[in-house]
Amino acid sequence: MTGVPPMRRAIGGGTMLAGVIGWPVSHSRSPLLHNFWLARYGIDGAYVPLPVRPGLFDVAVRGLQAAGFRGANVTIPHKEAAFAIADHLHRSAVRSGSVNTLVFAGDGRIEAHSTDxxxxxxxxxxxxxxxxxxxxxxxxxxxxxxxxxxxxxxxxxxxxxxxxxxxxxxxxxxxxxxxxxxxxxxxxxxxxxxxxxxxxxxxxxxxxxxxxxxxxxxxxxxxxxxxxxxxxxxxxxxxxxxxxxxxxxxxxxxxxxxMLLHQARLGFREWFGVDPAVDADIQALLDADLAG
Ligand SMILES: NC(=O)c1ccc[n+]([C@@H]2O[C@H](COP(=O)([O-])OP(=O)(O)OC[C@H]3O[C@@H](n4cnc5c(N)ncnc54)[C@H](OP(=O)(O)O)[C@@H]3O)[C@@H](O)[C@H]2O)c1
Structure with missing residues (x-):
């Protein structure tokens, strides 16, 4: 496939971290999309699947925060817990009654958005x-x-x-x-x-x-x-x-x-500082994954 950058990069002390919290989470396409963008923009970052059992959401989020993660996407079954743990619910979260993106702010606050x-x-x-x-x-x-x-x-x-x-x-x-x-x-x-x-x-x-x-x-x-x-x-x-x-x-x-591609942009921008493009290359990557 043309235009698709290599997916593997060295991880070091300065690597910025984010991930997707769910149970199960192995089906999530988010790691594929975010790691593609990280490679494309040459960002020292990594995005990982985070399988977290029901009941362990809060302890997992506090642990990720303590470990220096920038934030996380949240999927089933943790969307209500994500709503509850937020220090600041952005308008999108309030209006949609749900949260799929957490941003760990520098002052320790947890910001919550819904990007769907x-x-x-x-x-x-x-x-x-x-x-x-x-x-x-x-x-x-x-x-x-x-x-x-x-x-x-x-x-x-x-x-x-x-x-x-x-x-x-x-x-x-x-x-x-x-x-x-x-x-x-x-x-x-x-x-x-x-x-x-x-x-x-x-x-x-x-x-x-x-x-x-x-x-x-x-x-x-x-x-x-x-x-x-x-x-x-x-x-x-x-x-x-x-x-x-x-x-x-x-x-x-x-x-x-x-929609799946565009809803991922806000989190990437907040965690890694670049508004990523939804272009033919990432569309082709997603299509190939869905077909496979
Ligand atoms: N493209 C994206 O990025 C994206 C993002 C989010 C979700 N989705 C997709 O959107 C769909 C809905 O997700 P959700 O989270 O909103 O699910 P949800 O909260 O469980 O809602 C499911 C909806 O489907 C209706 N429904 C289910 N079975 C039905 C049937 N046999 N006949 C008529 N209506 C039926 C439900 O109606 P009742 O209220 O009557 O049960 C309800 O309105 C899923 O397929 C999901 O994969 C896509």
Whole structure:
């Protein structure tokens, strides 16, 4: 593969350290992405998987801090513990109700961010989508949905949410309600009726995911207006049945791999001091890993 720098570098006393805390954590693509960027920018740093059992999160985080780590990403099952341990929750964490990135500040404080929502929006922008153009129809009301709805509404976009469990969609709308936000809840059984009123459709459910609850999820998009952007955050497979159905109708599509790449940028910038580029090389690296 062209343009991909060597992945192994010497580790020494000055090496800056970060990692991803989860249980299990071996499936995480974060080490692949961060170590690629470290090599690309010639940074003396390393990013490691940190398998931490449930119940040991706090002791692990305090230990990493004491050992001089710059911070960490946090994944299942520790996202609630990460929320609780933070000394300062940034707006993204408060709005999305979750934390996936911890930054250990020089004064000993733990700063917490959620980067999924802004990563989603940054990826849309990278695909040339005018994100100020709404309204958006969001399928799902889980953790990822909340982060995405928060980021969309923060940009003034009106959002309709359709979720199998309607009460969960209503809870999400309630949690994010403010005088500035416009969030409606729509019936899961009839969400395709609302397609003509929307410019962006986002699947945040696990439908369409390989090995998920329904990996052939391909709703009827006959009512989608011309030019509607269809985005899926499921990234295995990269082209989900929903995206294939949209592409077959000539609609622009945005797959879930770009969100995965963009959500990693904030942590890298905070820990290692460079805003890393999401370019064709790192996309190819991720694609090859997902295919393998
Ligand atoms: N691209 C990225 O960077 C990225 C980042 C985060 C997550 N993701 C992907 O996003 C998906 C959701 O993640 P999450 O953390 O939000 O999960 P979550 O909190 O567990 O939410 C799952 C959502 O899927 C819905 N769902 C599950 N099974 C369903 C079914 N059979 N029929 C209809 N709806 C169903 C749930 O509806 P109910 O409320 O009715 O159960 C809920 O809205 C996963 O596939 C994950 O891999 C991608």
């Amino acid at each position: 929502g802004d990563g989603f929006v940054a990826n849309l922008e990278a695909h040339g989508v005018d994100v100020t153009r709404g309204p958006a129809l969001v399928l799902g009301a889980g953790g990822a949905a909340r982060a995405i709805v928060a980021s969309l509404t923060d940009r003034g976009i009106a959002v309709s949410i359709a979720n199998r469990t309607r009460a969960r969609a209503e809870d999400l709308a309630h949690a994010l309600a403010s005088p500035e936000t416009r969030i409606a809840v729509t019936d899961w059984d009839r969400w395709t009726d609302g397609l003509p009123d929307h410019a962006l459709l986002v699947n945040t459910t696990s439908l369409g995911m390989h090995g998920g609850p329904d990996d052939v999820f391909a709703p009827d998009l006959a009512r989608a207006p011309a030019g509607m952007v269809v985005a899926d955050i499921v990234y295995v497979p990269r082209m989900t049945p929903l995206l294939r159905a949209a592409a077959a109708r000539g609609l622009p599509v945005v797959d879930g791999t770009g």
